[in-house]
Amino acid sequence: MRAKSHESRGAGPEAILSETQLAEIFRQAEVGYPEEICGMVVGWRNAPETFRVRQVRNIANQEPQRDTGGVPRDARTAYMMDPLEQLRVLREADQQGWEVVAFYHSHPDHDAYFSAMDRDRALTSGREPIWPGATYLVISVVARRGRAANYYSWDAVRRDFLERSVPPPRRSRVISAGIGPTRKALCCRRLLRYRKSPVRPAA
Numbered sequence: 335m336r337a338k339s340h341e342s343r344g345a346g347p348e349a350i351l352s353e354t355q356l357a358e359i360f361r362q363a364e365v366g367y368p369e370e371i372c373g374m375v376v377g378w379r380n381a382p383e384t385f386r387v388r389q390v391r392n393i394a395n396q397e398p399q400r401d402t403g404g405v406p407r408d409a410r411t412a413y414m415m416d417p418l419e420q421l422r423v424l425r426e427a428d429q430q431g432w433e434v435v436a437f438y439h440s441h442p443d444h445d446a447y448f449s450a451m452d453r454d455r456a457l458t459s460g461r462e463p464i465w466p467g468a469t470y471l472v473i474s475v476v477a478r479r480g481r482a483a484n485y486y487s488w489d490a491v492r493r494d495f496l497e498r499s500v501p502p503p504r505r506s507r508v509i510s511a512g513i514g515p516t517r518k519a520l521c522c523r524r525l526l527r528y529r530k531s532p533v534r535p536a537a
């Protein structure tokens with residue numbers, strides 16, 4: 335079902351985030367677990383050294399979202415960027431002459447895929463991309479550990495988002511490094527509690 339990487343070529347300019355930028359986004363996704371985290375990468379598209387990762391608060395718990403089937407979702411399976419924070423990032427980008435290079439969000443305890451809701455949000459009602467040049471990055475976080483990520487870029491010829499897998503960044507483990515047995519036990523208890531309650535597929 336997924337596009338193979340070689341099929342993704344020709345999808346237009348890709349957002350190539352550096353190892354450090356990816357590691358930062360993975361870190362955010364792990365810290366925010368078991369809720370979805372979201373944000374934007376802004377900069378000059380052809381100058382990765384200008385890219386800035388800007389996390390934006392997920393307000394899906396305050397503003398429950400509905401998926402494409404009309405089912406309500408909270409921050410564990412959906413995200414809604416805080417509009418004021420998003421505006422602040424867009425203003426910053428504007429002032430610097432930057433563009434939106436990428437939007438990112440995490441899927442706690444689910445694979446990295448572009449859900450129907452993700453697709454819906456990325457397109458206008460006329461099924462045109464709202465941000466044609468921007469790439470969407472989805473990160474899978476399982477048990478507070480970033481596992482995989484994919485880029486989704488609009489392909490004007492196929493009129494669809496093409497998937498390209500992103501190698502997870504090499505970095506120190508967030509959970510195992512530097513935390514004592516007590517915190518580890520707390521993490522495990524939280525994990526078990528969350529696992530006991532039913533979770534809808536991530537969006």
Ligand SMILES: [Zn+2]
Nearest residue numbers: 449452536537
């Ligand atoms: Zn999603």
